[in-house]
Amino acid sequence: MNHDVFRDLVPNYLENLTSEETNRQMEQHMEQCENCREYVNEMREELFIEHINERKDEKKKVDYLKKVRSKSKKKIFMIIGTMLSLFLVLTISYYFLFVHMWVADENNVQTTIHHQDNVVTVTFQTKKDNRYLLAKKEYGDQEYENQIIVYESWNFFTDVKLNQFSDLANSLQDGTDSTYTFLDKNTLLLPNGEEKTLTDEDKLQIIYKNSTEEILLKDLYNNVDIN
Known part of the structure; x- marks a missing residue:
């Protein structure tokens, strides 16, 4: 205190x-x-x-x-x-x-891409036992999530009597993620149901404490490793 x-x-x-x-x-x-x-x-x-x-x-x-x-x-x-x-x-x-929540150190985060059919999920998992992560998603000027800020916080108290956010922390112990649905490698299905033809300008930014990772959505569909 x-x-x-x-x-x-x-x-x-x-x-x-x-x-x-x-x-x-x-x-x-x-x-x-x-x-x-x-x-x-x-x-x-x-x-x-x-x-x-x-x-x-x-x-x-x-x-x-x-x-x-x-x-x-x-x-x-x-x-x-x-x-x-x-x-x-x-x-x-x-x-x-x-x-009490801060932008995560990239060294504390394991980022993986899971590809199932046309659905691509980017998952962020903490490497620390006493932390949990929260991915804040931004749309910016785009109609899809083009920026993700990864936050981390302490998770010492799992008893809801001591920490009212323990349920949130427990629910995120397996990681926090963001999902994209493709019709094909060049076409993204937007949340409103519309289709978007992808160009080399369509990128996903992942912001950590000391660095920013960028990946083309086309490469995301091709399951290119972010790290």
């Missing part, structure tokens, strides 16, 4: 609003980081002082106007708390979906 995420979670941690797993990670982080440990202590003292001041203020609120203001403040706090909670959920979701 990095320092920024830790400090964002401290207010909820002090209010006992974080999960047991989050508490364990934060306590482990505090054992290793003196600055963050001191930050928590300072926040705890500030929160304690804040609670005392709030209690004093509440005792002074004796008339109707102050009660109305108190209720308004509570509504504002609830709205702010809801917005902060929503922001936290979106931030965590964004982290797991995008930040």
Whole structure:
């Protein structure tokens, strides 16, 4: 857990609003980081002082106007708390979906071509036991998938209670692929059912972290090895 995420979670941690797993990670982080440990202590003292001041203020609120203001403040706090909670959920979701997934190193990917009748399948399999791959397909200006960006991510937690994306990771353990249907070596069947006559300009780009592989769709039909 990095320092920024830790400090964002401290207010909820002090209010006992974080999960047991989050508490364990934060306590482990505090054992290793003196600055963050001191930050928590300072926040705890500030929160304690804040609670005392709030209690004093509440005792002074004796008339109707102050009660109305108190209720308004509570509504504002609830709205702010809801917005902060929503922001936290979106931030965590964004982290797991995008930040924690990166363009794959070509050395970690085994790319193969499977040809059955007129159907050609390009499959990407991870060479790492603790990774899984995801192929993001782009159409660009073409009517077929002419670009594939291969992403990889960690797959340490297969328990859905610990990792909500474990089902996705498990489903991709045998690889991720892209399929092309040909009528013959010069004709591609498009997803909309139309036929496209292939030229030397029709290529498939496969993008990795440090390289980009290009292959003619004609060669793809001829089962030319990408690697």
